[in-house]
Every structure is written in structure tokens, then in C-alpha cells.
Amino acid sequence: MDISYNVNGDDFTRAGEASSKFKKALKQVGFDAEIIRRVTIAMYEAEINMVIHAHGGVIDCKITPEKIELWFRDKGPGIENIDLAMKEGYSTAPDNVRSLGFGAGMGLPNIKKYTDEMKIETELGVGTTVYIAVNV
Numbered sequence: 001m002d003i004s005y006n007v008n009g010d011d012f013t014r015a016g017e018a019s020s021k022f023k024k025a026l027k028q029v030g031f032d033a034e035i036i037r038r039v040t041i042a043m044y045e046a047e048i049n050m051v052i053h054a055h056g057g058v059i060d061c062k063i064t065p066e067k068i069e070l071w072f073r074d075k076g077p078g079i080e081n082i083d084l085a086m087k088e089g090y091s092t093a094p095d096n097v098r099s100l101g102f103g104a105g106m107g108l109p110n111i112k113k114y115t116d117e118m119k120i121e122t123e124l125g126v127g128t129t130v131y132i133a134v135n136v
Contacts, residue, residue, distance in 0.1 A: 001029070001063040007047055009055030009076075012100055018059050019043040029063065031136065038114040039068050039134050045107040046072045046130055052097050053077070054128065067116070069133045078124040086112065 003025060005018035023040045043059070050057045054076025062069045079085050085092075086108050093103025112118050117133040 001025075003061045003063075005059045005061075007050045007056045007059060009051055009057075011051060011056075012102070015048055015051045015102075016044055019047050022059075022061055026063070026068070031068075035068070035134060035136055039070075042111045042114045042132050042134070043070060045110045046070070046132065048102060049107045049130075050074050050076075052093050052102055057127075065136065067133050067135050069131070072130040072132075073127065074129075075127040078126060078128055079120065079122040080124060082120055082122065 003022065005021065007018055008014060019040055022043060023036060026036045026039060047059065050059075050072060054074035057072060057074030057076070060071045060073070084090055087105070088109045089105040091098075091103045091105035093105075097103045108120075111130070111132060114134075115132040116135045117131070119131040120128065121131075122128040
């Protein structure tokens with residue numbers, strides 16, 4: 001099963017909408033609650049990053065009997081230093097975003113923590129693709 005979602009950038013009122021819809025889809029398919037929890041946490045973190053840093057993008061989801069795969073594609077500024085971005089607490093979120101309770105620097109570390117596979121491809125000034133997978 002393949003599902004795609006568009007994510008609007010800078011729209012914090014709708015941030016998390018895609019991960020909420022995908023969670024419902026996973027429940028309807030009948031996945032284990034722990035698998036759904038892990039996928040939803042990772043997806044939410046990546047979705048929020050798209051809203052904060054990349055002015056939105058597209059999430060493509062693929063569900064197979066073996067794994068759940070997600071691709072987060074944006075045309076944002078790219079990630080300048082992936083190693084630094086993977087450190088807990090490191091954030092480039094502006095103050096206005098932090099005042100909303102976002103941008104604590106836990107997005108990428110949480111994605112890695114809750115998935116079985118994570119890859120980041122980024123090019124400055126072009127965009128970023130984050131791939132994640134959770135084995136079923």
C-alpha cells in the first residue's frame with residue numbers, strides 16, 4: 001500500500017496532520033500498537049522538521065508485510081552539518097518557532113531512536129530527503 005501526504009511549511013496549526021492520518025491507516029491495516037507508536041513518533045518528528053526548516057514538502061509512505069518505509073522530501077535549505085544535527089539538543093530553529101514549543105533539537109535523534117533504518121541525503125540550497133524504515 002502506498003500513501004502520500006503534502007506538508008505545508010510554516011503552518012503550525014496543521015503540523016502533525018499527516019502523521020495522525022497515517023497512524024489511523026496503520027491501525028486500520030491492523031499493525032501492532034508498538035510498531036504504530038514507533039512509526040508515528042518518527043514520522044511526526046520528520047514532519048515537524050519539514051514545517052520548521054524546509055517550508056514543507058512531500059511524505060511518501062510504503063506499507064509492506066515486512067516493513068513500513070517513509071521518504072520525506074523537501075526543497076528547503078538543506079542540512080549544513082548532519083553529524084551536528086544528529087546531536088540531541090542541537091537546533092537551528094528560530095526563536096519564534098521555539099516560543100511555540102518546537103525546535104528543541106530532538107527531531108533527528110528521535111527519528112533514529114524509533115526506526116530500524118534512517119538515511120539522510122541533503123544538498124545545501126536544493127533540499128533534503130530523509131528515508132526511514134521500521135521492520136514489522
